[in-house]
Amino acid sequence: MSLTTIAVNQLSKTFGHHPVLQEIGFEIRQGERVALIGPSGSGKSTLMRHLVGLTRANRHRSCCVHVLGRDIQRAGKLVSASRVERCRTGYIFQQFNLAGRLSVLTNVLVGRLGRMPRWRALLGRFSAEERAMALRALQRVGLAELADQRANTLSGGQMQRVAIARALMQEAELILADEPIASLDPRSAREVMDILKRINEEDGRTVVITLHQVEYAREYCQRAIALKQGRLYYDGPIAQLTDVRLRALYDNAGLDELHRPSATPIPPATLRAAAG
Numbered sequence: 001m002s003l004t005t006i007a008v009n010q011l012s013k014t015f016g017h018h019p020v021l022q023e024i025g026f027e028i029r030q031g032e033r034v035a036l037i038g039p040s041g042s043g044k045s046t047l048m049r050h051l052v053g054l055t056r057a058n059r060h061r062s063c064c065v066h067v068l069g070r071d072i073q074r075a076g077k078l079v080s081a082s083r084v085e086r087c088r089t090g091y092i093f094q095q096f097n098l099a100g101r102l103s104v105l106t107n108v109l110v111g112r113l114g115r116m117p118r119w120r121a122l123l124g125r126f127s128a129e130e131r132a133m134a135l136r137a138l139q140r141v142g143l144a145e146l147a148d149q150r151a152n153t154l155s156g157g158q159m160q161r162v163a164i165a166r167a168l169m170q171e172a173e174l175i176l177a178d179e180p181i182a183s184l185d186p187r188s189a190r191e192v193m194d195i196l197k198r199i200n201e202e203d204g205r206t207v208v209i210t211l212h213q214v215e216y217a218r219e220y221c222q223r224a225i226a227l228k229q230g231r232l233y234y235d236g237p238i239a240q241l242t243d244v245r246l247r248a249l250y251d252n253a254g255l256d257e258l259h260r261p262s263a264t265p266i267p268p269a270t271l272r273a274a275a276g
């Protein structure tokens with residue numbers, strides 16, 4: 001039986017007086033490839049940020065964000081994590097977040113810092129084995145020949161592939177990609193999506209991708225979680241997300257009740273843990 005990688009229960013977030021997420025709950029199992037979709041402003045990035053503890057949920061007794069076997073936050077309080085625990089989740093941003101003046105290889109090696117002894121991480125001393133590992137990660141994203149080039153000389157698509165190699169170097173079991181292809185041309189977007197699909201299928205890493213382009217979600221992901229105005233609107237196989245429902249998602253045309261064709265029920269143990 002596959003393990004639970006993400007369990008979210010009763011997650012709400014209000015910025016000022018603006019409710020951005022409202023009572024979100026879902027579970028994602030190990031090895032799934034999930035598209036997180038919804039109109040601009042529906043709360044996708046905010047939800048992703050909650051999964052890594054970059055944003056704190058509203059205080060609510062039953063609110064819990066549980067990732068890779070540990071609480072990230074509970075009842076609106078962040079739970080501290082060790083460096084190694086943090087490495088288990090890789091976060092890929094639309095803006096790549098590379099150090100432009102450093103080489104491509106060094107940017108990939110940076111993914112290893114959290115797993116190195118602190119003194120070596122502070123000095124930035126990487127072993128031959130770590131360099132070989134970084135080169136292998138670059139090979140997997142098709143960029144080994146650019147290892148010595150400065151990161152700021154790369155195209156957007158290449159930068160995003162370096163960011164994925166950095167997550168591989170981190171040995172992240174869960175990859176959260178927040179609009180990874182939003183600023184890329186169709187060919188580069190496809191290359192990035194192909195790589196994310198491959199590392200999901202070949203390594204069994206769980207991948208959650210925020211996407212604006214529904215056609216990519218349909219082509220590359222098995223399951224969709226859709227948000228509309230901060231509420232869970234759909235959770236189920238992407239093949240069952242009908243055109244009518246999709247139009248209603250983006251056109252504001254009603255059909256606002258939650259549709260959950262075969263959503264995985266949250267196991268009782270997780271619910272009990274969430275309730276404290």
Ligand SMILES: Nc1ncnc2c1ncn2[C@@H]1O[C@H](COP(=O)(O)OP(=O)(O)OP(=O)(O)O)[C@@H](O)[C@H]1O
Nearest residue numbers: 015016020038039040041042043044045046047212
């Ligand atoms: N730190 C913040 N302070 C105040 N409001 C915020 C903050 N972060 C997000 N918001 C608001 O929360 C809402 C949801 O934003 P979010 O970025 O999560 O949506 P999104 O679905 O990812 O949108 P997009 O697809 O355009 O990136 C927006 O109205 C945004 O303005």
